[in-house]
Amino acid sequence: MQARLLLEDGTLFTGLGFGAEGVSTGEVVFNTGITGYQEVLSDPSYCGQIVTMTFPLIGNYGINRDDFESIRPYIHGFVVRRHEPVPSNWRAQYTLDRLLKEYGIIGISDIDTRMLTRILRRHGTMKGILTTGSERVEELRERLDASPLLRDQVARTSTKQVFSSPGRGERIVLIDYGAKSGILRELTQRGCDVVVVPHNVTADEIRRLHPDGIQLSNGPGDPKDVPHAVETVRQLLGEYPIFGICLGHQIFALACGADTEKLKFGHRGGNHPVKELATGRCYITSQNHGYTVKEDSIQGTELTVTHINNNDKTIEGLKHNRYPAFSVQYHPEAAPGPFDSSYLFDQFLEMIRDHKRNNPERPRQAQLAETLRGELQYAQK
Template identity: 85%
Template structure:
């Protein structure tokens, strides 16, 4: 089965199709990970994108039930140099081709992914159309020009209802903007009582759950496409300890008065070096984002930069100067990638415990007793 990938600049790649038949339009991006293609496919942050893997051999260890980062893939296409049809791994339960067919995702192999990556690095990510059909080039160009990129990815990937993962320790409200399963896994592993809420949950909805802390998840797209989320985060800063990841980091920045902008080709892979400014230590991180916090916009806010990217010096971490709140642009839950940064979840929990110790909450019984005492004194007068 022949497949073609046409970029908006007119570049055409012709290769072999696998997965589903049909066609789709999306933003063409690349990921530099050597392993972890299943986690990449199921990461909701790729919603609406046609993902190119720079590692040449994909599909060789198959697909299993345990490594999904969401209940289904949201990508609009998958581009590889070589598609391995017969996996060889004891954990494999079915093939990459089977997964793409199941969810209607078109794949293309046997193209020069190195050339494609160089184009994206030089000119930036761009819109593309991936198809297994026989349309003329002019028809594909017309369809490509007439199809806008998605702007509602967060609503597409977020949970539609509240659900919980019970635990015996701190209650964390995880706001799901397209959360990876790894975030929930890291919190529950530490005994947290996690309540997951939809992306459009209001601050009042969250207060009713009586959280000890707020986790802002990762998610797809431009943070400015979800202004209601920015407003919710703005209300919660200072009221509860807060930890933002990826899109959550950008929403935290916007809610604190900073600005965000689009990167030329983004950061996507499992080997990005990030420097922690306080210690001077360098961490290797897992990343997947196309937007960043604008450095100049931090001036005049209550934010302080805590981490920078050692490749391009963009902001990778922030903390609030007055309130217990911090965020990182990368993925401490990894999946795929190194687990070196899992300590940030421990730091979040320690922040919550410190905040509770320094700000004890009066019991309901004490409040009622004080009210009754006041009413009694008023009656005696």
């Protein structure tokens, strides 16, 4: 089956199709990871994007149930140099081709992904259209021009209902902007009582859950497309310890008065070096984002830069100067990628404990009763 990828600058790639048949548009991006294609496919932060893998062999270890980072993939297309239809791995349960067919995702292989990546690095990410049909190039160009990029990715990927992962430790409200399972996994492994809420949750609804801390998740798209999320975080600053990851980092920055901008081609992969300014230590991190906090916008806010990217010097971490709140642009939960930065979850919990020591709780019995009432009201709503 032939497949074609047309970029908005007119570049046309012709290769072999796998997965679903049809036509799909999206923002064409690239990921530099050597392994972890299943986690990339199932990362909600790729919603609306056509993902190019720079590593040349994809599909060789198949697909399994345990490595998903969300219930389903949200990408709009998958581009590889070589697709391996017959996996060889004891954990494999089915093939990459079957996964893409199940979710209606078009794949294209046998094209020069190195050339495609160089184009994106030189000119920046751009719209593309992927097809397995026989449409004329002129028809594809017209359809591509008429197809705007998605602006509602957070609403598409966020949970629609409140749910909990019970634990006996600190209660964490995880605001789901398109959260990876790895964040929930890291919190529950530490015994946290996690309540996951939708992206459009209000500050009052969170207060009724009486959290010990608030986790702002990763997610897709432009943080300025979710002004309600920014306002919610702004209202909660200073009341509860806050930890933001990726999109949550950008929303935290906007809530504190900083600004964000789009990167030329983004950071996507499991090998990005980040420098911690306080210690000078370098961490190798997993990243997936197309926006960054503008450095000059930090002036005049109560934020301090804590981490920078060693490659392009963009901001990778922030902390609030008065309130117990911090954020990072990268993924400490990894999946895929190194676990160098998982200590940040421990740092978050220690921040919560310090905050509780400095702000003595009300009698535990009264607090539990009010918490149960708040949960019941929120569930009924």
